[in-house]
Amino acid sequence: MLMAIAASGCRERAAELLHLRGPSGPALPPPVSDPRAIHFTFTGPDAVTFDWSGGGSTIRLWAKDAPPRIIEGHAPSPLPSASTEPVYEAMIGGLVPGKEYAYQVGNPARPVPLSFRAPPPRGADRFTFVALGDVGAASEWPAVVSLHRSIRIADPAFVLVLGDLSYATPKNPATMDQHFEDVMVWSRRIAYMPIWGNHEWEAGATFFANYKARFALPHAGAARGAPGDSGTGEDWYWFDYGNIRFIVYPEPYTADTWSEWAKQAESLFASAEADPALRFVVTAGHRTAYSSGRHGGNEQLRGILDGFGRRFPKYVLNLAGHSHSYERTKPQAHVVHLTAGIGGGALEHSATPCSWPSCTTPTFTARRLLHHGFLELRVYGDVIRAETICGPATPTQDDLHCAEGEIIDSVDIPAAGEVKAASPRRHGAAQAASD
16 A cells, blocks of 8 residues: 555656646657766856756756746767767756756657756755765676665765766776766766866876866866866866855866965855855865875875865865775864765775774874765754765675665764764665665
8 A cells, every 4th residue: 555655656746747847838859869877067056057968959947837948958068089979068047046847858758757956045054965986887886886876865965976987998988978877866866066086187188078078067267287278177166055165176287286276266265254154165176185095195285275274264174085995084274084985996905904004093083994885964054964874885895894874974063163973863775775
């Protein structure tokens, strides 16, 4: 009986998304192939930008009390060289903050109901976002299948992917396409906010363009020494979401890249500090400032971020990947650093009894572990609660045992004051697994 009711509810939800569209819109062309690799980014307080491949060049959008719209997509710039199908990009503006929108990409032969949430009103709280890095594709790293499913269950507002998205190479470009197929478990509803890692750019400007072509980034900036740097970039970016300013730092393309970025970012920290609608500043990048993992932390980056922490009280959290491990620091210049390079790629081990480069835990470390998973960050007014969610087991690589979906580390990061351990909570993915 319960299953029948649930199925009925799903059908009703699908019918609402597909048919609750107000007055009839323009006629659609005949069905074509199904679109692939659908994902979107937040590109403004009332705008999102979709990217996809194949399936037609239009997006049809509708919502309650609003007539449908058809937005024509265009070829992105630069054009990707690794895609086997046409790639399209379409910006959708004029969205009502926090409103739910239904949409259809192209005119697929097998349409499915899709929806997304517009960014919330400025200064809002009570939202969730996810962060993980060093992900890869299911064809190479099976752990990503379960991780993507758990992210969809968590249903965050967006996912920060902290670099090394697919591990594709010029000799194996299909891995990139596979990655964007994998994330469609969640990326058709949840925004995908990317950060470039070394595996995106080290193959050169032409291959790097395949990633840049698949995303539109808000307030994007150029970084000194980036491959193919033309002065327009998309090497780093920033955006406001609710009561948080997110500032993404670039890869260290040259010895001067970070110092030049810091000069540009200074005004972003200062304006956030003066803005009463913003309670937090969060930075994110691929490289770590503090890490006892295989790649270690970077002293230059550490000095820059510590300096921002000392000057700007709202800056409380940094997110990074690169080291394929999880690590949480004690506050450094009152900033907590979370390394989450546990998104699916092989965990990194050292030839020591503890599998870490040194079995003596650094004084800056509060917790470290080797296990696949992701960070779920919940924003409650003046507190960010960071919870590390256990992913699938890989017994030859893990240094702890946990049930998939279990919370394996948790900390409350206040807007001002002392960082405190968080109270235990049962995660939605664990609950779903036990139901």
